[in-house]
Amino acid sequence: xxxxxxxxxxxxxxxxxxxxxxxxxxxxxxxxxxxxxxxxxxxxxxxxxxxxxxxxxxxxxxxxxxxxxxxxxxxxxxxxxxxxxxxxxxxxxxxxx
Numbered sequence: 001x002x003x004x005x006x007x008x009x010x011x012x013x014x015x016x017x018x019x020x021x022x023x024x025x026x027x028x029x030x031x032x033x034x035x036x037x038x039x040x041x042x043x044x045x046x047x048x049x050x051x052x053x054x055x056x057x058x059x060x061x062x063x064x065x066x067x068x069x070x071x072x073x074x075x076x077x078x079x080x081x082x083x084x085x086x087x088x089x090x091x092x093x094x095x096x097x
Contacts, residue, residue, distance in 0.1 A: 004033045004043060004090065011038050013063035019091035021058040023049060023070075025078045027086050032093065039092065046087045058087070 006014065006022070014020045015038055033043045049055060052071035055062070064070035078085055 001040075002028075002031050002033045002043075004035050004041070006035060006038075010063040011035065014038055014041070014090065014092065017061065019061055019089060021046075021062045022088050022090060023055075023074045023078070023085050024088060025083055025085070027084070028088070033090070035090075041090050041092055044089045044091075046089055049085045049087050054087075 006020070010020060010022075014035070028043060028045065030045060031043050033041055035041055052067050055067050055070055059067050059070055062070050064073065074085060
C-alpha cells in the first residue's frame with residue numbers, strides 16, 4: 001500500500017473532517033493510501049492547478065484558513081514556477097471502503 005505524508009495540523013484536520021484537498025508536485029494515481037496517525041484513505045487525483053485562484057473552491061477543506069496561506073505553503077514545497085502542481089482529494093475510508 002502506498003503512503004502519503006501530511007503536516008501534523010493537516011492530519012488533525014483530515015481526522016476531524018474526513019477529507020482534505022492537497023496539492024503535490026508529483027502525479028499519482030487513484031489509490032488506497034496509508035497515512036501515519038490517520039489510517040487508510042482514498043487518494044483521488046483531480047487535475048492540476050496553475051494559480052492560487054484555482055484553489056478557491058477547495059480552500060474550505062484544505063486545512064488552511066485562506067487561499068493565500070495555502071498557496072504560501074504550496075510554494076514552500078514546490079518553489080519552482082514551472083513545476084506542475086497536482087490537486088488531490090484524500091478522504092478517510094470507513095469500514096465499507
